[in-house]
Amino acid sequence: MVKKWTALVRFGLSVLGVVVGTALLGTMSRPTPEQTVGQATAPSALTGPRLGEAESESLYAAVDRSEATLSGAYSGEWDDHDRYHDDEYGGDDDDDDYDWDELWEREDDDWDDRWEHEEDHEREEALRLRPAFPAGSLPTLRSRGS
Amino acid sequence: MMGQTVERSFLALGTEVRLVVVLPQGPAPERVRAAQAQASAALEQAEGWIRRVESTLSRFRPDSELSQLNASQASSLLVSPLLTTALSAALRMAEWTEGLVNPTLLPELEAAGYRQSLAPGWASSHLNLGDVSAHPGAGSSPPHRVVGWSPGSAPPRDPERRESRWQAIRVDRRFHLVTRPPGVRVELGGTAKGWAADQVVRRLVGQGGRRGRGPAALPRGEAGPPPAVAADLGGDLRVFLPPGAPPWPVTVADPFRPETAMARISLPEGAMATSTTLRRSWEHRGGMAHHIVDPRTGHPADTDLVSVTALAPSALWAEALAKAALILGRQEGVRYLEERGVPAVLVSRTGELLTTTALRRYRHEFHVAPAHDFAAC
Numbered sequence: 001m002v003k004k005w006t007a008l009v010r011f012g013l014s015v016l017g018v019v020v021g022t023a024l025l026g027t028m029s030r031p032t033p034e035q036t037v038g039q040a041t042a043p044s045a046l047t048g049p050r051l052g053e054a055e056s057e058s059l060y061a062a063v064d065r066s067e068a069t070l071s072g073a074y075s076g077e078w079d080d081h082d083r084y085h086d087d088e089y090g091g092d093d094d095d096d097d098y099d100w101d102e103l104w105e106r107e108d109d110d111w112d113d114r115w116e117h118e119e120d121h122e123r124e125e126a127l128r129l130r131p132a133f134p135a136g137s138l139p140t141l142r143s144r145g146s
Numbered sequence: 147m148m149g150q151t152v153e154r155s156f157l158a159l160g161t162e163v164r165l166v167v168v169l170p171q172g173p174a175p176e177r178v179r180a181a182q183a184q185a186s187a188a189l190e191q192a193e194g195w196i197r198r199v200e201s202t203l204s205r206f207r208p209d210s211e212l213s214q215l216n217a218s219q220a221s222s223l224l225v226s227p228l229l230t231t232a233l234s235a236a237l238r239m240a241e242w243t244e245g246l247v248n249p250t251l252l253p254e255l256e257a258a259g260y261r262q263s264l265a266p267g268w269a270s271s272h273l274n275l276g277d278v279s280a281h282p283g284a285g286s287s288p289p290h291r292v293v294g295w296s297p298g299s300a301p302p303r304d305p306e307r308r309e310s311r312w313q314a315i316r317v318d319r320r321f322h323l324v325t326r327p328p329g330v331r332v333e334l335g336g337t338a339k340g341w342a343a344d345q346v347v348r349r350l351v352g353q354g355g356r357r358g359r360g361p362a363a364l365p366r367g368e369a370g371p372p373p374a375v376a377a378d379l380g381g382d383l384r385v386f387l388p389p390g391a392p393p394w395p396v397t398v399a400d401p402f403r404p405e406t407a408m409a410r411i412s413l414p415e416g417a418m419a420t421s422t423t424l425r426r427s428w429e430h431r432g433g434m435a436h437h438i439v440d441p442r443t444g445h446p447a448d449t450d451l452v453s454v455t456a457l458a459p460s461a462l463w464a465e466a467l468a469k470a471a472l473i474l475g476r477q478e479g480v481r482y483l484e485e486r487g488v489p490a491v492l493v494s495r496t497g498e499l500l501t502t503t504a505l506r507r508y509r510h511e512f513h514v515a516p517a518h519d520f521a522a523c
């Protein structure tokens with residue numbers, strides 16, 4: 001009687017082991033999301049066997065999760081980037097929000113100032129280099145004796 | 147290309163006077179016009195000052211302060227600041243030249259016949275240039291007769307004897323008091339032109355003079371350099387050149403042919419003066435005399451040089467050095483200038499052109515070949 005129960009338990013455990021083992025094997029063989037991203041772009045995916053519909057759905061879901069993770073990871077940087085542009089141009093990082101006329105005027109003013117400064121400098125330099133008494137500017141004197 | 151030049155020429159101190167102001171280039175035209183007007187006004191004042199010098203220092207004007215000093219029997223007299231300064235300068239030159247150039251040779255000058263002014267125009271009409279040796283290298287120079295005492299006719303020189311009346315004169319520059327033995331008369335023709343040239347230039351560039359006692363200083367640009375200034379008083383030249391200006395070109399006249407240049411010297415600063423026995427000369431007792439008196443003989447110098455051109459920091463000094471070398475003659479004169487490092491050009495009676503070693507420091511060129519270049523020795 002005892003042996004009968006023992007054999008029954010062993011059979012049950014075996015069945016359970018097979019079921020659990022199978023399940024575990026299936027789980028281990030499924031790619032992780034990160035691995036999926038990498039593999040999906042691998043050349044082997046183009047030349048290898050075609051995936052089933054379910055596998056494809058699962059793969060896309062993993063890719064979506066990965067992108068969501070990436071977006072979350074960079075969201076702070078983009079915020080900083082936007083803030084930088086906001087500070088720089090006084091508006092959102094959207095071209096429609098810029099006052100381009102004002103910006104161009106400001107740029108033009110800057111260039112005008114720069115050119116005027118350059119011209120002044122060139123003029124001063126030319127005056128500095130031009131002798132106040134060029135050769136031949138002094139009339140000849142004559143020492144004739146007394 | 148000639149710069150913005152303002153000039154004024156006139157006759158004074160018995161010679162031709164030329165004052166030159168060259169304004170720096172660069173300012174706007176309206177500022178140039180204003181500067182020219184100011185320079186003209188300053189030169190007009192300078193002419194007035196030179197005429198005042200003449201009226202004060204001329205021995206040919208009986209009403210001049212110098213004539214009154216010479217006529218006075220008082221041993222001490224209060225004189226004007228102008229006469230005080232001019233007499234002090236003459237005595238300083240007498241000291242520096244050890245009496246070779248001194249202001250108390252008036253009796254000797256008068257004894258040689260120099261009793262009236264030899265203003266421009268007078269001398270040339272009275273000079274009787276006869277046969278004189280040609281100037282080597284100058285081509286067909288006109289014949290020329292040596293002016294001065296013919297060899298052997300001049301009184302013997304006594305090296306120990308030098309007229310020393312000048313040493314008895316005392317000038318108190320603070321109180322403008324002149325003290326001298328009665329009868330000692332003064333003549334400032336040997337130094338007055340050089341001294342006046344120095345004073346005019348210094349005052350025009352604002353380096354000297356007191357308010358109301360000389361020409362006004364020239365205007366100075368706010369940012370630009372000051373103008374270049376030159377004063378030419380009968381060949382005694384004084385120049386002022388601001389930093390960066392080129393040397394002033396000066397031609398030295400051929401003493402035998404005064405209208406012809408024999409040399410060209412670039413004067414970077416200071417002064418140049420030429421002393422010659424051929425310019426102020428006159429007939430006297432059957433011979434020719436000139437105005438350079440040798441204090442060792444009391445007569446017009448019997449020298450084998452006819453012209454000495456000297457460069458010096460001041461026209462006063464240049465004039466005295468040139469006269470001293472001329473009096474000493476070729477051998478001693480050259481040594482005298484060499485010992486003092488004076489740049490100079492000398493012309494002998496026979497027309498030889500000589501230069502001193504120090505002239506090498508100045509850019510120069512000769513239109514006739516020097517007979518002897520001491521710099522090459």
